[in-house]
Amino acid sequence: MSRPEDVLPPDLFYDDNESRKYTTSSRIRNIQSDMTHRALELLNLDAPSLILDVGCGSGLSGEILSQVGPEHSGPHTWVGMDISPSMLDVALQRGVDGDLFLADIGQGVPFRPGTFDAAISISAIQWLCNAESSDVSPEGRLRRFFEGLYASLRRGGRAVCQFYPKNDAQRSMISGAAMKAGFGAGILEDDPGTKNSKLYLVLTVGGGGLQGDITGIVNGMSDVDVLDARKRAMEKGKPSVTRKGDKAWIMRKKEQMTRKGKVVKANSKYTGRKRRPAF
């Protein structure tokens, strides 16, 4: 199946026809609503909140935010950003409750610092990995987006971005950009290894006394396995105890030189051995 990201830029791909198809397809609506509910579960909001919907499209996910009942601490008020005028037009016709903005998320998030309690994004941020003109780069667009998002969330706020990376490189480029912007980032994968696998990038803004990262959020959810890459990274980063000049160091250097094809003296029992002071 071809990816829409590879066909055209988002504002051109989602023209009137494509926007209408997207919004009326019951299959897409079901998937979108499942993902929005999952994102809400991950956000775990405890009061009616102000939420930013990044790439809101025709307001399919926003509708769900407005419909959350008072028993689940809703309804939430939301603000949506999208780059496709046709999608926003469909949203207008459907009469959604949130405020809509025609904006490019790769140009930043035009809100005051600390505005939103939370942000969600359903199937949008992979579009940032494409540069549509020669004066922008995917890295630059991702950086501006995540920096803007980080600033516009209040301390202790959370963002959940569901996205479809093309490959592992895109996946790590996106999560890397989020971490560089200051977020605590983690990825939750639903139905891994299947055709329906869904990736959720869960971002937290430090402070507020919350249990900071994704492991705290999924704690208590059933059927979640935690693979913590940080422990491995920490072990890797540990300074090795070998010092320059000792036996292990010499052996390593000799091995390096052998690999380079240099002539290296054979190892013996004297290799790297200390000389007596009397010598």
Place this chain on the structure above:
Amino acid sequence: MKLLTANFLACAVKGCKAAASSYPLHFKDAELEMQEVDFQPEFIHNIIPRVDWEGLRVMANELGFPNIPGSKPEGDMLNDEQTLRDLHKLLLETHVVDGKLCCGHCGHEYVIKEGIANFLLPSHLV
């Protein structure tokens, strides 16, 4: 666009991030509409600490609501239902449907059409 949302907007142009005069954005030729929204006292309680009252007063003045209290309602005043209802009406039910938002620093105009503001920037301003 709700007045509440407008209160949180900042100019997206790169050079305006640090400039004090870029906030709040100023309304021009604004056309207003009242849209009824369910009254939610909890939401107002949650959001009011984050509202910039000076900015709200400036905006409300430009739109022709001169009688805004001089200081932000706080503490006990937020338990008064009438105050909350007034805030609700001003922040959530008053919508700007057409007009322009203008930055006081760079002068960039963001057009609002049918309630949707256009924040797309030409690439040299990003």
